[in-house]
Amino acid sequence: MARIVMKFGGTSVADIPRIRNVARHVKREIDAGHEVAVVVSAMAGKTNELVAWVQDASRQEGSSLNLYDAREYDAVVASGEQVTAGLLALVLQAMGINARSWQGWQIPIRTDSAHGAARIEDIDGSDLVRRFGEGQVAVITGFQGIGPDKRIATLGRGGSDTSAVAVAAALKADRCDIYTDVDGVYTTDPRIEPKARRLSRISFEEMLEMASLGAKVLQVRSVELAMVHKVRTFVRSSFEDPDAPGMGDFDNPPGTLICDEDEIVEQQVVTGIAYAKDEAQISLRRVADRPGVAAGIFGPMAEANINVDMIVQNISEDGSRTDMTFTVPSGDVARALAVLEKNKASVGFDVVQHETGMTKVSVIGIGMRSHAGVAATAFKALAEKGINIRAITTSEIKISILIDGPYAELAVRTLHSVYGLDKQ
Amino acid sequence: MARIVMKFGGTSVADIPRIRNVARHVKREIDAGHEVAVVVSAMAGKTNELVAWVQDASRQEGSSLNLYDAREYDAVVASGEQVTAGLLALVLQAMGINARSWQGWQIPIRTDSAHGAARIEDIDGSDLVRRFGEGQVAVITGFQGIGPDKRIATLGRGGSDTSAVAVAAALKADRCDIYTDVDGVYTTDPRIEPKARRLSRISFEEMLEMASLGAKVLQVRSVELAMVHKVRTFVRSSFEDPDAPGMGDFDNPPGTLICDEDEIVEQQVVTGIAYAKDEAQISLRRVADRPGVAAGIFGPMAEANINVDMIVQNISEDGSRTDMTFTVPSGDVARALAVLEKNKASVGFDVVQHETGMTKVSVIGIGMRSHAGVAATAFKALAEKGINIRAITTSEIKISILIDGPYAELAVRTLHSVYGLDKQ
Numbered sequence: 001m002a003r004i005v006m007k008f009g010g011t012s013v014a015d016i017p018r019i020r021n022v023a024r025h026v027k028r029e030i031d032a033g034h035e036v037a038v039v040v041s042a043m044a045g046k047t048n049e050l051v052a053w054v055q056d057a058s059r060q061e062g063s064s065l066n067l068y069d070a071r072e073y074d075a076v077v078a079s080g081e082q083v084t085a086g087l088l089a090l091v092l093q094a095m096g097i098n099a100r101s102w103q104g105w106q107i108p109i110r111t112d113s114a115h116g117a118a119r120i121e122d123i124d125g126s127d128l129v130r131r132f133g134e135g136q137v138a139v140i141t142g143f144q145g146i147g148p149d150k151r152i153a154t155l156g157r158g159g160s161d162t163s164a165v166a167v168a169a170a171l172k173a174d175r176c177d178i179y180t181d182v183d184g185v186y187t188t189d190p191r192i193e194p195k196a197r198r199l200s201r202i203s204f205e206e207m208l209e210m211a212s213l214g215a216k217v218l219q220v221r222s223v224e225l226a227m228v229h230k231v232r233t234f235v236r237s238s239f240e241d242p243d244a245p246g247m248g249d250f251d252n253p254p255g256t257l258i259c260d261e262d263e264i265v266e267q268q269v270v271t272g273i274a275y276a277k278d279e280a281q282i283s284l285r286r287v288a289d290r291p292g293v294a295a296g297i298f299g300p301m302a303e304a305n306i307n308v309d310m311i312v313q314n315i316s317e318d319g320s321r322t323d324m325t326f327t328v329p330s331g332d333v334a335r336a337l338a339v340l341e342k343n344k345a346s347v348g349f350d351v352v353q354h355e356t357g358m359t360k361v362s363v364i365g366i367g368m369r370s371h372a373g374v375a376a377t378a379f380k381a382l383a384e385k386g387i388n389i390r391a392i393t394t395s396e397i398k399i400s401i402l403i404d405g406p407y408a409e410l411a412v413r414t415l416h417s418v419y420g421l422d423k424q
Numbered sequence: 425m426a427r428i429v430m431k432f433g434g435t436s437v438a439d440i441p442r443i444r445n446v447a448r449h450v451k452r453e454i455d456a457g458h459e460v461a462v463v464v465s466a467m468a469g470k471t472n473e474l475v476a477w478v479q480d481a482s483r484q485e486g487s488s489l490n491l492y493d494a495r496e497y498d499a500v501v502a503s504g505e506q507v508t509a510g511l512l513a514l515v516l517q518a519m520g521i522n523a524r525s526w527q528g529w530q531i532p533i534r535t536d537s538a539h540g541a542a543r544i545e546d547i548d549g550s551d552l553v554r555r556f557g558e559g560q561v562a563v564i565t566g567f568q569g570i571g572p573d574k575r576i577a578t579l580g581r582g583g584s585d586t587s588a589v590a591v592a593a594a595l596k597a598d599r600c601d602i603y604t605d606v607d608g609v610y611t612t613d614p615r616i617e618p619k620a621r622r623l624s625r626i627s628f629e630e631m632l633e634m635a636s637l638g639a640k641v642l643q644v645r646s647v648e649l650a651m652v653h654k655v656r657t658f659v660r661s662s663f664e665d666p667d668a669p670g671m672g673d674f675d676n677p678p679g680t681l682i683c684d685e686d687e688i689v690e691q692q693v694v695t696g697i698a699y700a701k702d703e704a705q706i707s708l709r710r711v712a713d714r715p716g717v718a719a720g721i722f723g724p725m726a727e728a729n730i731n732v733d734m735i736v737q738n739i740s741e742d743g744s745r746t747d748m749t750f751t752v753p754s755g756d757v758a759r760a761l762a763v764l765e766k767n768k769a770s771v772g773f774d775v776v777q778h779e780t781g782m783t784k785v786s787v788i789g790i791g792m793r794s795h796a797g798v799a800a801t802a803f804k805a806l807a808e809k810g811i812n813i814r815a816i817t818t819s820e821i822k823i824s825i826l827i828d829g830p831y832a833e834l835a836v837r838t839l840h841s842v843y844g845l846d847k848q
Contacts, residue, residue: 016480050507056440057514068514075525076510079503083474086500090481090492101499105529106574150530 002174002250003035003132007142007164010044011181012238013084016091023091024242025179026137030097032248035132037171039142039164040088042080047157050077070115074144074154078104081141081160089139099137102128104152109145109163111153118153119221120145120162123170140167158219165222169229176226176233177253178218183237184256185210185217187421188273193413195422199271200252203261206271209364209398218258226258233258261366269367269374270419273412278330279309279358281390281402282337286321286350296347297324300339306332310360310393310400324349325391327402330356358390359408362400363415375399381418387411426598426674427459427556431566431588434468435605436662437508440515447515448666449603450561454521456672459556461595463566463588464512466504471581474501494539498568498578502528505565505584513563523561526552528576533569533587535577542577543645544569544586547594564591582643589646593653600650600657601677602642607661608680609634609641611845612697617837619846623695624676627685630695633788633822642682650682657682685790693798694789694843697836702754703733703782705814705826706761710745710774720771721748724763730756734784734817734824748773749815751826754780782814783832786824787839799823805842811835 006029008022022038029036041047054076058068085101092099104111107127111118123145128138142160147153155162161178168176184198185207202210204227211220217235226233236255240247246254261267287293294313301308312325328336333356340352368374375392378399382389387410391402403411416422430453432446446462453460465471478500482492509525516523528535531551535542547569552562566584571577579586585602592600607622609631614620626634628651635644641659650657660679664671670678685691711717718737725732735750752760757780764776792798799816802823806813811834815826827835840846 016477019481053440053507053511054514057443057511058518060518069517069524072510072513072517072525075527076507076514079506082503082506083477083500086496087477087481089496090478090500093493093496094482094484100493101496103499103576152527 005168014044104144105146111145161222179238270365288348357405429592438468529570535569585646603662693791781829
């Protein structure tokens with residue numbers, strides 16, 4: 001007997017037939033004798049509808065401004081998970097399973113006061129554990145808790161993954177299964193490279209890099225949380241037949257296990273190729289090369305909530321002036337340029353150049369910490385395909401390369417192949 | 425300065441433009457210096473959608489049974505008001521009005537444990553009153569509170585009216601305005617009798633009779649509550665221009681005031697004509713005329729949740745057998761007959777006759793307590809039109825007459841005219 005947290009996303013609970021299918025996954029684990037807590041998202045499309053209403057409601061006449069009270073946003077948007085949790089509890093009951101729904105404030109899942117993007121601070125799992133003893137399944141609203149002001153606080157989009165991992169940590173669960181519309185984490189996007197393979201295991205660190213790079217399987221914060229609390233997390237599909245052979249295999253269910261790197265026996269040098277499209281490159285020429293200049297550029301960007309990604313600074317020619325290049329999402333370019341213009345005098349630079357439609361391709365692998373030449377292999381492979389490299393940044397377990405957008409697919413396939421990821 | 429509770433039903437908050445219109449009604453009262461609490465229903469159609477999901481979710485495979493956990497029903501269905509309350513708070517904020525939403529459990533509105541049909545036991549209005557002092561409008565989810573089990577409990581369909589009156593009583597409000605899609609209470613249904621007039625005032629007792637008879641303006645329980653706590657309740661339209669002349673008149677706003685009969689200066693003998701269609705008549709012949717026989721018939725009906733209305737028992741011919749006639753909604757006839765058949769032996773009766781498609785027409789007026797001949801006037805008027813009377817029951821302030829369905833409209837118009845209700 002083990003304790004399992006199962007999380008189902010919006011497409012997995014999009015309507016009652018799919019909720020019934022989810023219930024069959026739950027029943028399989030119950031029948032195997034496990035204690036189960038389920039965390040659910042809102043039905044697909046529901047959160048978007050609620051958010052659109054909030055935006056419409058808070059529109060001020062004759063103004064393009066759309067500022068709203070995040071506490072009211074939370075009260076409205078959190079209702080989506082409330083509906084799914086109640087419905088899944090009812091479906092489970094109709095199958096003869098003892099189940100009840102829990103809203104974040106009932107458990108309680110306590111958060112900080114950052115409504116709309118709150119962080120979970122504490123979960124009191126005692127009630128849930130007591131009811132496991134009575135054979136009851138807990139069906140928990142994802143994405144939400146209760147703030148210090150005693151009002152509902154949501155965790156930000158994708159927050160149900162984080163709810164699930166946090167609940168698993170609080171309950172000291174043996175496993176946290178994230179059921180989604182893909183059947184695991186792949187070596188790269190299978191829509192680009194059909195030879196992409198599903199990874200049986202990936203380390204937390206690698207998954208963090210994959211998640212933050214647009215391999216949008218899991219919310220980044222949930223991976224961080226799983227890493228800190230060492231929650232063994234499986235990514236698996238909710239659309240497979242719940243009773244197919246192997247689905248109930250406790251140690252090796254179909255899917256990808258995100259785990260501590262110690263658990264990964266046969267380590268690859270490179271684990272996967274991620275990419276992020278629609279990046280824009282902004283270059284500042286002849287920036288004054290003195291302490292505090294980077295802060296002078298990127299501080300105002302952060303204040304304007306612009307997500308600056310790659311930053312490359314060249315050595316200055318004469319020790320007084322340098323070039324500074326960085327990337328932002330294409331949609332943020334106009335705002336970024338406006339921020340730069342406003343701070344031009346205080347920072348001191350000559351010309352701003354920018355280019356949109358770039359793609360960032362990243363090679364990720366914990367093994368590269370102990371292997372030389374990984375980056376050189378990438379550069380050589382891309383050069384052979386005639387792909388021009390616009391910027392490079394590296395970390396301990398990642399090499400990111402900025403290229404022109406039209407070469408994105410070619411680059412992903414080239415790198416996937418050169419590191420042997422398409423071979424079993 | 426006064427304290428006002430304003431309640432808006434589902435059609436009044438059906439979409440964001442209508443919620444904006446509601447906010448203008450609120451703004452009018454705020455601008456006049458009043459303290460305001462608003463109680464809202466779910467957007468029109470939303471509750472039905474949620475109820476349908478609950479029914480679908482709790483359907484058991486291979487069974488026509490549809491029993492569900494009322495606590496989960498409550499958790500799902502209560503989400504509708506949660507959305508409206510948040511959206512109205514946002515719209516008010518966008519208009520520059522200090523407002524916040526309150527869910528039943530946050531205030532708290534405490535109920536008993538009868539999930540799905542809970543009764544409000546206690547409302548702690550202290551937080552709301554303190555915030556009135558800070559100039560804040562309270563936007564409250566109708567239809568729901570929190571039960572002794574710390575889970576959401578709903579009050580049954582139409583429960584938002586009851587929420588509003590209960591909040592008004594708890595806050596000792598000067599007035600409770602029920603905004604709806606009609607502009608008041610009429611002498612009869614204007615769709616049947618175009619000469620129907622809007623009543624400026626009606627007593628609680630008369631409104632109770634009107635409400636329970638299918639003049640579905642207010643939930644019956646809300647009227648009971650208003651009567652007990654002497655809450656001055658206005659029924660008025662949310663669809664009129666919020667800023668039209670007279671709308672902000674504190675003492676005489678457009679609409680119908682439901683109040684203590686002392687407040688009604690010029691009392692009419694008859695106040696209104698109500699009707700209920702689709703009644704069925706069931707007659708038992710030669711029922712044993714002994715103590716306990718009525719309980720033997722109607723006890724099992726109540727247990728089967730069949731709403732028995734008019735009951736007529738004739739004097740027995742020979743002191744041992746009598747006839748018993750009663751009405752139920754046509755939809756309940758089959759179940760009622762089954763219950764009777766099951767209890768036939770123990771009760772003892774000869775034949776069951778039944779007829780569907782009847783209509784009950786009722787003459788209502790507090791003045792008839794002190795006026796003789798009111799009933800005779802009705803019988804004579806109906807006889808002159810050739811309308812056959814199938815059964816009669818009377819109370820202190822009401823005469824109910826069962827007639828054949830096809831004569832319903834003619835009877836309503838005849839009675840409306842004979843008591844002079846079509847004259848100013």
